Amino acid sequence: MGLMTNRIMHSILAVAIASTAAIAAKAKPLTVWIMPNGASPQEILEKRLEIYSKKTGIPTKVEVLDWGEAWTRISQALAGQQPAPDVLQLGTTWIPYFASRKEIKPLNENLSTIQPERFVPVSWNTTHIDEDTTIYSVPWFIDIRPVLANKRILAEHGITRDSVRTYxxxxxxxxxxxSKDEVLDDGAHVKGFAFPGKSDWNIPHNFAPWIWSNGGSFIKKDENGKWHANILSRxxxxxxxxxxxxxxxTLVNPEALQTNTAQIAQQFNNGELAFIVSTSEIVMxxxxxxxxxxxxxxxxGSDSIMVLPIPKGKVGSVSFIGGSNLAIPASNKRKEAFDLLLFLTEDENLDAYTKQIGFLPPSRKVLQEWxxxxxxxxxxxxxxxxxxYMAIPEWGELEQLLVAMFSAIWEQMEIPSLYSEDKLYETFQQYTAxxxxxxxxPTNSMxxxxxxKAAWNKINEEQTPVVEVAKDSTNGVVDDNMKTAPFVFAVMLILGFLFAFLRKRKK
Structure with a gap:
């Protein structure tokens, strides 16, 4: 009996030890790396992950990487130079680069679970490399940049949505x-529009909507499907x-070119600007x-905000769209990593997270409610x-070239003595190559x-504003008198003749 009891106790103990080991293994936290988007992103994400942990029994850990260090940290982690997370946020233009290096996991075998049809096309198209059917990520949020306007300022000037639809x-x-030059109670002057200049990494994003709305592009495919620079197209x-x-x-003060995106946004938030083109997070x-x-x-907040489309150019209104997706490191072996990615991209969680950070959810169903x-x-x-932007592995390097090119142009615009058509052409020519x-x-023809110069001069002639100058009232009277002078002279001549004739008869 005693022997039997001991055997039973040993069996129970063995099961307990095995169960404890299994629980311990299961309890290893799943880590998520994100960047600081919007208001309190870590707080809202951790709240959503509490639901996941209660459901699965698996703890989670969120680490926030500053945008300034994100590229380096992620590159090192995905290359195996430091521990990698289980799930990580990647900017949409980063996906093709890491996918081309086979450093993020293909997800095609899980497409039936992911359900691509749930997502809007402009977002889903960022999940893979251009013309490649292999999917490497799932959309998380969309960064669309409209015109944001101060409602109070527009109302005081009688400016409506319809009046600013065109360029x-x-x-x-x-x-x-x-022209009104309103001065706020803190002494700040209200200006119509401003944007950051050469000291800002958003420069290509800021030029993009004006280029796209006029039918242009940074790069273009030739007849053989090869990408090439398109800067010097009309x-x-x-x-x-x-x-x-x-x-x-002179609609925007050149001093604005010394500012960055954060400073321009702060001016708008302070009620000093009527318009900016910025991220939608400000709305939320x-x-x-x-x-x-x-x-x-x-x-x-008290003046109130209004969202407007990008003013129409030659081919319509085209906004810049960026955002972030979620991906899994290629080296990750945990099945739970995909389960977590799937959980984070469920409609309910997309809705909750994007409502907090202010960017748009990529889900069609959630967007219908928004x-x-x-x-x-x-x-x-x-x-x-x-x-x-085009989903190609080289885009990150191209974007740095565009930042350098537009910074050089802004430098010329900021100091008039540096501006010339020859200098502008040299800049475009250099960066095209x-x-x-x-x-x-190959840059065979350019x-x-x-x-x-011929194209640029013609374009600028079209852009030159037509300013109606009111006629001087004195000149107007003189002009009118000159028009009636011949008639008056004729009448006076006839009357003089009649008067002389009558006098002659009396005599």
């Missing part, structure tokens, strides 16, 4: 606001000129108090015509300097 209408609205030059003319027509922030990372108690809001309706509709080199594309 010319937008410029006229800016001119109208600038459509792209028209888009670049459209953006430069905000400075050339106006609905949260400052204690929660919001702006409801800032001046823009579209019931007036401001978000504009954003959701803009997804239909908006564009993202460098972009082609990155794309392994627009000549003479062709560039």
């Amino acid at each position: 010319e209408g937008f410029k006229n609205a800016i001119r109208k606001i600038n 459509e792209t030059l028209l888009g670049i000129s459209s953006y430069l003319h905000f400075i050339m027509d 922030q106006t609905r949260f108090h400052g204690s929660m990372g919001g702006l409801s108690n800032a001046r823009i 579209a019931k809001d007036e401001d978000y309706n504009i954003l959701v509709r803009a997804l239909e015509t908006g564009r993202a 460098e972009i082609n080199k990155k794309l392994n594309y 627009m000549t300097a003479a062709e560039f």
Whole structure:
């Protein structure tokens, strides 16, 4: 009996030890790396992950990487130089690079579970390399950049949504606001529009909507499907000129070119700017108090915000679209990693997370609900015509070249003595060659300097504002008198003749 009891006890103990070991193994946390998007992203994500942990018994850990260090940390982790997370956030333009290096896991065998049809096309197209059917990520949120406007300022100037739908209408609205020179109670002058310049990494994103809305592009495929630079096409030059003319027509103060995105956003939040082109997170922030990372108690919160489409160019209104996806390191062996990725991209979690950070959810179903809001309706509709960068592995390097090119242009615009058509052509020519080199594309033929000057001058003639100058009232009277003078002279001559004739008869 005693022997039997001992055997039973040993069996129970063995099972207990095995169970404990299994629980311990199961309890290893799943780690998630994210970047600091919007207001309190870590807090809301950890709340959602608590639901996952309760459901599965697996703890989770969130680590926030600053954008400044994210690329280096992620590159090292995916290359095996430091521990990698189980799931990580990647900017949409980063996906093709890491996918081309086989450093993030293909997800095609799980497509039936992911359900690609749930996502809007402009977002789903960022999950893979251009013209490759292998999927490497799942959409997490969308960064669309519309025109944001201060409702109070627009109302005081009688400016409506319809009046700024076109490029010319937008410029006229800016001119109208600038001419009033409103001064706020803190001494700040209200300006119509401003944007960051050469010291900002968003420069290509800022030029993109004006270029795309005029039919241009940074790169283009030839008849053989090979990518090449498209900077010196007439459509792209028209888009670049459209953006430069905000400075050339003195609608935007050149001092703004010394600022960055954060500083311009702060000016808008302070009620100092009527318009900016920025991320949609500001819209959501106006609905949260400052204690929660919001702006409801800032001046823009009381003035109220309005969302507007990018002003129409030659081919329509095309917004810049970016965002982030979720991926799994290729070296990851845990089955639970995909389960966690799937959980985070469920509609309910996409809705909760994006509502907190202010970016758009990529889910069609969730967007249908968001579209019931007036401001978000504009954003959701803009997804239909908006564009993202090309999903190619070289894009990260191309983007750095574009930053350098546009910074050089802004430097010329900032100091008039540096600006010339020859200098501008040299800049475009240099970076066209460098972009082609990155794309392994031969630069055999290029627009000549003479062709560039002819095209640029014609474009600028079209962009030159037509300013109606009121006639001087005195000159108007003189003009009218000159028109009637012959008639008056004739009448006087006839009357004089009659008077002389009558006098002669009396005599």
